[in-house]
Amino acid sequence: MLQLDLQYFAGEKTEKATPKKRQDTRKKGQVAKSQDVNTAIIMLFVFLSFLFLGGFLLDRSLAVFTTVFGEYMLWELTEASAFTLFLEFLQQFAWMIVPVMLVAFVAAVIGNYIQVGVLFAPESIKMKLEKLDPIKGAKRIFSWRALVELAKSFLKITLIGVVTFAVLWLQIDEVLQLSLTSLGDIVSTLGLLTLQMGLAGSVVLIVLAVFDYLYQRFDHEKNIRMSKQDLKDEYKNTEGDPLIKSRIKQRQREMATRRMMQEVPDADVVITNPTHFAIVLKYDEEKSDAPYVVAKGADFLAQKIKRIASENKIEMVENRPLARSLYESTEIGQPIPEEFFKAVAEILAYVYQTNNKTPRRNTK
Template sequence: MAEEGGDGQEKTEEPTPKRRQQAREDGQIITSKETFVFVSMAGAVGLLALAFALMPRAASAWAGYFRFDGIAHLDSLIAGRTVDALVAVVMVTLAAGLPLAALTLFAQAATGGLNFAPKALGLKMNKLDPLKGMQRMISMRSLVELVKAVLKVTLLIGAAAAIMIPQLPILDRLVFSAPGDALDGFGVVLLKVLGAQCAGLLLIGGIDLAYQVHSHGKKLRMSRQEIKDEAKQTEGSPEVKGQIRRRQIEASRKGARRRKALEDVPNATSIVTNPTHFAVALRYEPGKTDAPVIVAMGDGAMAHRIMAIGQEAGVHVLRVPLLARALYFTGEIGREITPELYVAVAAIEAHVYRLNQGLDVSLPDIEVPSDLRFDETGHPLKGTRT
């Protein structure tokens, strides 16, 4: 049966990536205690088997620490050998402990991944609630833990008994054997018992891992309403998303129009620029158009492309910052300029006409209406800058 969310709906939907990430930040990852027990036990048994194989050589090396050829400087020699022996013990301990720690980390990385969650270290007051504590004690999870504990004890005792009972006659004879032979015999039996118990722990670990994966996935499930609420928090309401989408489409269309307009730049009669920011290409043909038309415009890199194309085509490029910004912020590609700029643009076209006639004339002062004067960001300017 599916769990219910806080909204009363059943949690039947798979968790979203955001929900999974939030769970990791809260320390909720797949982890199997029984898998760790098996891995640790298997590693320990492997190290024990290696220790039995190396025991004769290790015993000889250990005895060498306490073998003295003479009595000269005996006190200092004993102290030095004792330190050497302790260092050897530490090194052997590290050689055994580090692989076990690495195996445990590998087991966690292979199941739910390694994760450090500071949030999980904080004090949660709901864990101190006696009522909730009682609920946890009688929950399904507690029942599963009880079943696992009983199964573990049963399997471990059963595995040990299954190996030990047939070996009892051999163990009886080992009591009367030489110490070395007895130690070897007991070691073989011990490894068999521990190996059988490892097999039992492997079974328990596999069952526990499967349960933890299922339980973790079930805990992270979401209701449809929770998914909708998360989508609203992440992406906004449908109305806002629609507005953003429309703006993106409009911006894309404007960009496409501006790129296509570059093809018309060679047909312009003049290009007005604020060299570092804006460029507006104009075309005016007396008798064919009532007013100058904006054939292309752009800012930044697009402005530099317009100027480069225009210069290559022989179009006059004129630096008039105030007029360039006024045309840019009030005009549209393919449309006539705003009537308030007729006088200013007429002065530009007249100057271009004189240049085309071969006259060496300087650009006159261009007057731009005060209410059409903008800075580089499109905000109105105050004052009488020209």
């Protein structure tokens, strides 16, 4: 019984998603996103565009009506004239609709970018047969999420209806007097009322969209939670990934190289090839009975070692066979093999004599 309880808790999704899990779900197109945010931004941008495009759209509309009743009504209706009229109307309406559609498109891009940034997830648009399963479809319809969406829709309709009615009610006197005004004043008043109701509704929808986005984030975080077993499995898979292992090894090599370079300024001598190999030796009789290797490198690394040694005035001695042999037979931190004692001793004696030095002693 206890074992079953432990298995249950191990499978319960109580842990926050790891960065890898978030990245994997993002690749699948599963992100925290609210459609209400897109709708609210599009609606706001479109109605704001009417403030700048209103005059242009009115002039275009009047020009179309003037042309229709002043010229086209006098045309003889034939197949050719009907086709010409269709193309003309299509062009005129395109001039009026395309700017608004461009504004809506830009607003849609901004709305998506604010929420999810740049995201390309082709997997999310793949055809999946399980989406056609009627049982799963019924579960989605009668799920808790569907009830939440229904409540949200009811709240949006109610609030937007109340706000737009309030705008209309505040202008009720002007509305009742429309029958006594000219056609131009009627169009102007109706256009202004439409703009005011649209902007008011957009503001209400933006406020609701903010709360909906917070709910979508909460729901998304809950859905991508992981169990303790999921964390263990991910750790095993990550550690077993050859790419991850190679990166870890590369980072370890970089750290070892940095530590090795930090030891070069305290060395006694650098034995070079002179171009291909560089072996850095140090003798401290308190640490070792023989000189030991503090750094070594070949090619580019050898040149870097020589540069650091030169900057710190470390003696460099060229001995091609010795440098190559030491490079192949020694490891960093290890004393040199016994067969190299005599050759290295002669070099150290020369270095100490040249620089008036004595072997380092550890006084700690």
